[in-house]
Amino acid sequence: MRIPNHIGIIPDGNRRWALSNGLTKDKGYALGINPGLLLFKQCEKYGIKEITFYGFTVDNTKRPAVQKEAFINACIKSVKILSKENSELLVIGNTNSPSFPKELLPFTNRKTFGHGGTKVNFLVNYGWEWDLNLLKDSDKTKKNIVNNIRSNDISRIDLIIRWGGRRRLSGFLPVQSVYSDFYVIDNFWPDYRPEDLDEALNWYNTQDITLGG
Amino acid sequence: MRIPNHIGIIPDGNRRWALSNGLTKDKGYALGINPGLLLFKQCEKYGIKEITFYGFTVDNTKRPAVQKEAFINACIKSVKILSKENSELLVIGNTNSPSFPKELLPFTNRKTFGHGGTKVNFLVNYGWEWDLNLLKDSDKTKKNIVNNIRSNDISRIDLIIRWGGRRRLSGFLPVQSVYSDFYVIDNFWPDYRPEDLDEALNWYNTQDITLGG
Numbered sequence: 001m002r003i004p005n006h007i008g009i010i011p012d013g014n015r016r017w018a019l020s021n022g023l024t025k026d027k028g029y030a031l032g033i034n035p036g037l038l039l040f041k042q043c044e045k046y047g048i049k050e051i052t053f054y055g056f057t058v059d060n061t062k063r064p065a066v067q068k069e070a071f072i073n074a075c076i077k078s079v080k081i082l083s084k085e086n087s088e089l090l091v092i093g094n095t096n097s098p099s100f101p102k103e104l105l106p107f108t109n110r111k112t113f114g115h116g117g118t119k120v121n122f123l124v125n126y127g128w129e130w131d132l133n134l135l136k137d138s139d140k141t142k143k144n145i146v147n148n149i150r151s152n153d154i155s156r157i158d159l160i161i162r163w164g165g166r167r168r169l170s171g172f173l174p175v176q177s178v179y180s181d182f183y184v185i186d187n188f189w190p191d192y193r194p195e196d197l198d199e200a201l202n203w204y205n206t207q208d209i210t211l212g213g
Numbered sequence: 214m215r216i217p218n219h220i221g222i223i224p225d226g227n228r229r230w231a232l233s234n235g236l237t238k239d240k241g242y243a244l245g246i247n248p249g250l251l252l253f254k255q256c257e258k259y260g261i262k263e264i265t266f267y268g269f270t271v272d273n274t275k276r277p278a279v280q281k282e283a284f285i286n287a288c289i290k291s292v293k294i295l296s297k298e299n300s301e302l303l304v305i306g307n308t309n310s311p312s313f314p315k316e317l318l319p320f321t322n323r324k325t326f327g328h329g330g331t332k333v334n335f336l337v338n339y340g341w342e343w344d345l346n347l348l349k350d351s352d353k354t355k356k357n358i359v360n361n362i363r364s365n366d367i368s369r370i371d372l373i374i375r376w377g378g379r380r381r382l383s384g385f386l387p388v389q390s391v392y393s394d395f396y397v398i399d400n401f402w403p404d405y406r407p408e409d410l411d412e413a414l415n416w417y418n419t420q421d422i423t424l425g426g
Binding site for chain 1: 345391424
C-alpha cells in the first residue's frame with residue numbers, strides 16, 4: 001500500500017458535535033484533544049512521516065470570546081501532549097498578535113522530543129494572507145520575503161483529511177495543498193475513529209499522483 | 214435558491230475519455246470545447262456572474278507535444294467561441310513563455326463582447342508559482358508585486374466544480390479558492406451534461422458560508 005508522506009488534518013465539527021450532544025458550542029473543543037493523540041499514534045504506526053494539524057486561524061479568532069478561549073486552550077494542551085511523544089514539533093502562525101498564546105512560543109522553532117521520528121506541524125493563529133505575505137501592513141521586511149512564504153518549513157501535503165463533512169480548505173496552507181488529494185469524513189472530529197484514517201488511506205491508495213502534470 | 218456568484222471549472226478527464234472511446238489521448242481535448250459553451254449558456258441563464266475555466270497550466274506543458282498542441286488549440290477555439298457570446302473575457306497566464314499562444318494575447322486585458330454580462334476568466338499557461346510570485350527568477354519587477362498576486366483581477370470563487378472524479382485542485386488559483394466549496398463530478402468533461410451543474414448547485418445550496426470564520 002502506498003502511504004502518503006505528509007497528511008494534513010482539518011479537525012472540523014467540534015461545535016456541531018457539542019450542540020448535537022446538548023452542550024454549548026465552546027464545549028466541543030476539549031473533546032478534540034484526545035483524537036489528535038490517537039491519530040498521531042496511528043500515523044506513527046503506519047509510518048506516515050509528517051502530519052499538519054489545523055489548530056486555529058486568524059479568521060477563527062473573530063468568534064465569541066468563550067469559544068476563542070476554548071480552542072486556544074485545546075491547542076495549547078494538544079501541543080503539550082504531543083511533546084511527550086516521539087515527535088519533531090513545529091508550531092506555526094502569526095506570533096505578532098495577542099491571539100497567539102505565549103505558552104506556545106517555545107515551539108515556534110522545530111524541536112525534537114523523545115526519540116523524534118514523526119514531524120508534526122501545528123497551525124496556531126495561522127492565516128493564509130499572513131502566510132503568503134499578502135497583508136498590506138504586515139511586515140516591514142517584506143522585501144526579504146518575496147519568493148518565499150512564511151510556512152516554508154512545511155513540505156508539500158499529499159493527502160488532506162477533513163472531518164465534519166465540509167468540502168473546502170478554509171484557508172489551510174494554500175501553497176502546500178496545491179496538489180493534495182482531499183478526502184472528507186462526515187463524522188465530527190470528536191467522534192474520530194481509527195477507521196476514518198484507514199478509509200482515507202485506502203482511498204488515497206487508489207489515486208494517481210500527477211503533481212499537476 | 215442561493216446561486217454562487219463565481220464558479221471555478223476544472224474540466225478534467227479529456228484524455229481518459231479519449232482512451233475509453235478508443236482514441237489516442239490527444240483527441241480528447243477538442244471534445245471539451247462544446248461543453249464549455251453549453252456550460253457558459255447554462256450559467257448565463259441561472260444568473261451566475263463569473264466563471265473561471267482551468268484551460269491549461271505550466272505543469273501541463275510538460276506533456277507530449279501532440280497533446281500540448283491539442284489542448285492549446287482547444288483553448289484558442291474556446292476563447293474565440295466565447296467572444297461571440299455576451300461575455301466579459303479575460304485570459305490570464307504567463308505570457309512570457311513560448312507556450313502562451315499569441316492568438317490569445319489580445320484577450321489578456323478584460324474586454325466586453327456583445328452586450329457583456331457574464332465575466333469569464335480563462336486560465337492559459339497558468340502556474341500557481343507564477344501567480345504567487347514564488348518563482349526565483351520570475352521577474353525583475355518583483356519589488357512592485359509584493360502584497361499582490363498576478364491574478365488579482367479574478368475574484369474569490371464560491372464553488373469549484375471538477376469533472377473526472379479527482380478530488381484535488383491541481384494548482385487552480387490557490388488564493389481565490391481558499392474558501393471555495395469543492396464539488397466533484399465523476400463524469401469526464403467531454404460527457405458534460407446540464408444535470409452535472411444542477412447537481413453541484415443543489416449541493417452548494419445546502420452548504421453554509423463561513424469564509425473561514
